[in-house]
Amino acid sequence: MRNKSPELEIMTGDLIHSRKAGRKKRKCLACGANSLKAGRRYCSRECREHVLWVLSLSKGLLKVFNARYAAFSFNDEYVMLDVLPVWSKEISRFQYRRTSGKKPAEDLKSLVLKSAEEWYRIIDEKNSKSYASLFLLKKNHTTEIPAESIKPDRKIKPRFSKSEKEALKFLRLKIEELLSDGHVQKIRYSYKRLAKIYHPDVGGDEEKFKKLNEAHHQMLMWAENPQFTARKALVGTWSYDGSTNRWTPPL
Ligand SMILES: [Zn+2]
Structure with a gap:
């Protein structure tokens, strides 16, 4: 008889968790819209493609911040981009107030463009890219969010x-x-x-x-x-891994 492996423990826990979560109404991972059809993760293909496009737009910014990890999340009031630089143990949170009637992806785009503009403006003044990056990271620095919270876990699923x-x-x-x-x-x-x-x-x-x-x-x-599949992701938050330069949808 095979012993129950640690992987199985993790997996069983996850499934119990996701089964419980499954009873709640699912929201579109890209825009938060309610009342999705059973088994769907997005309200439409366009909505998914839109958020993926804006997230890929954010990669330039994440590169200049030398991000090891980043996370994108939103609520009714804000969109938030959390950045953990390679050299840091603390997070910088860039946030932007939601515009009524706009999807989170639209507001994330505004946040990315606004931050990029600010970055270029500082370079114009100080003539240093690293100064500009450091300035913005310090300005948005927070000790309230633990760095661990944006490091994706290794989740294991049966394949x-x-x-x-x-x-x-x-x-x-x-x-x-x-x-x-x-x-x-x-x-x-x-x-x-x-x-x-x-x-x-x-x-x-x-x-x-x-x-x-x-x-x-x-x-x-x-x-x-x-057979199992290992997947790096966060619960309820989009996650970015600087080592692969990729965004991953929430679990
Ligand atoms: Zn949607």
């Missing part, structure tokens, strides 16, 4: 191929049922339960019984050597 996902569905198993001890028994139990319905001897469908056997076999194989 299934397309046919494994179909097998899971066919066996009527939920992902979380495979994350605790006794998952092999759960696969077997599910198989036995469905075999009573699909077995040709009890008048079941031969084709479905064959599919059931295949699904059973496939999930047992998965359980022997489970």
Whole structure:
């Protein structure tokens, strides 16, 4: 019997967390709009593309600040860009008051452009890029936000191929049922339960019984050597990693 790995502990915790969160109404990750359709993370493709475009626009600014990590978040009042420079243990928070009727991405664009303008203005005065960067970081410096809060955790998710996902569905198993001890028994139990319905001897469908056997076999194989995907991200906040120069959506 395989011991429960630390990865599984983390994952189970995450799933419980996300299941609880799932009961709440989801908001569009880009604009915060309510009442999304089930399973959707954005209100529209345009909305997602818009925020991604503005976030990529922010990369120039993050480069001049030598950002190790950054985070973008918003509420009803502000959009916020938190920056943790490579050389610092403390965060600088750039914020911009929300404009009524505008999406957070629009206000983030204004924040980025305003900060960039200010940066160029200081360079004009002082003739030093590093001075300008340091000046802005100091001006927006805060000790109220712990640096740890914008360092993305390594979250681990189980990874299934397309046919494994179909097998899971066919066996009527939920992902979380495979994350605790006794998952092999759960696969077997599910198989036995469905075999009573699909077995040709009890008048079941031969084709479905064959599919059931295949699904059973496939999930047992998965359980022997489970695959996981590691993903760096923050809960409820867009995160930027300076080492890859990439923004990642919230978990
Ligand atoms: Zn949206």
